[in-house]
Amino acid sequence: MVAAIKTREITYTAADGSTLIGYFAAPESVEPVAGIIVAPEWWGRTEYAEQRARELAEHGFAALAIDMYGDKKVTSAPSQAGEWMMQTFQGNTIVERAGAGLATLAAQPEVDNTRLAAIGFCYGGKVILDLARSGADLKAAITFHANLSAQQAAQQDTFKAEVLVLHGELDSMVSLDDVESFKQEMNNAHVTAEVIVLKDAKHGFSNPHADEHAKANNVDLGYNAEAEKKGLKAMYSLLDRTLA
Template sequence: MAQPIITREIQYTAADGSQLIGYFAAPDDAQAHAGIIVAPEWWGRNEYTERRARELAEQGYAALAIDMYGEKKVTTSAAQANEWMTQTFEKADTIVQRAQAGLEALAAQTEVDANRLAAIGFCYGGKVVLDLARAGATLKAVATFHAVLATQQPAQAGQIQAEILVMHGALDSMVSLDDVEQFKTEMANAAVNSKVLILEGAKHGFSNPQADERAKANQVDLGYSASAEKTSLAAMYDLLKRQLA
């Protein structure tokens, strides 16, 4: 049975001056809980990301759906999403600075045990949390769903503190299986405790029930898979339980 939760918005500022607004959810009790940042797809900090934060709270975690674009901007247009996402690539430190600001905002909440932190991310948000881990953030676990895996700054030995779990659709046309193999090599070279779960029959966006609608509206190759969503979420919760106990 899901436990009662509280929610609120949290305003915070990144090192680059961006004014960001996160969505916080936590169990409604007097305890300090393990904290998890939830990094969004390229659409921005939308209802989907907020729902994932609430689900985590219902399972006993404190979660912050982070804002990567500023002022909690969201869109359903792939062109607009790509523009905003691309802006965060223009300077090498932007993604990590904004994600780190979100992690610090989460850790500062009274409902959070700052010694037990993790991060999950979807699509673009998967890259966000992987880059945060690559930068040496104090995370115990990182889970990604249909993530962008490529990076200009591969992890070096000793940098990543988290156990990494990557969930990838076998039919993902945006992130290839070659990209997956390169990521595996990066993790092996950096001696990272990591696992890649390949989900048969799943496309990019498999975890989001709105993926088919977004695909049709924007002419992009996305697809929802209820079975892949169920399998990947179960794997994520297993990781969180193991690392944040």
């Protein structure tokens, strides 16, 4: 049964002074529910990220699609997306901005702040993994076709989340060697982590707009409905278990 939901925008501020605008969705529930941040692709806080937040709310969670660039800026140009993304690679910007989003989510009256998780897509996958690596109080961290690289490798004493990585077999942007390196990082830190490699799936497999982005920008992206379906099923299985 799909829950009736409510949505709103929430303005918050990061430690670097950036004004960020998140998109919040939650079920019409009397009792506080588990909360999940949604970290978007490098295009910014697009309608796609907002859609995923609404779906999580319909499933019974509160969700905040976070803003990583400020003022909910979005673009369809890879050059602009790359510029904005690289700006967040400076210093501790990723963790500061994602952490501000997590704190904002946790502060909402609809949210049980003892049950928090994070999901991320592409660049957003790196965002939530770096947030988890920083020691954020997350029950689960789930990525779709993510950049798995670490600015600071996971440490056993600080990493709290259980991890699920959903990776496309044909992803030309994040290689299977990269995946193996990530697995080793998780093993070294004694993190409970599962990597699911989805057959015949390219980078961007979960986004129905991936083919459109690929054609417009001559990049190797591709939507795969079966991989999306399998990935979402695995995601909800982990969220339902860890946030119960």
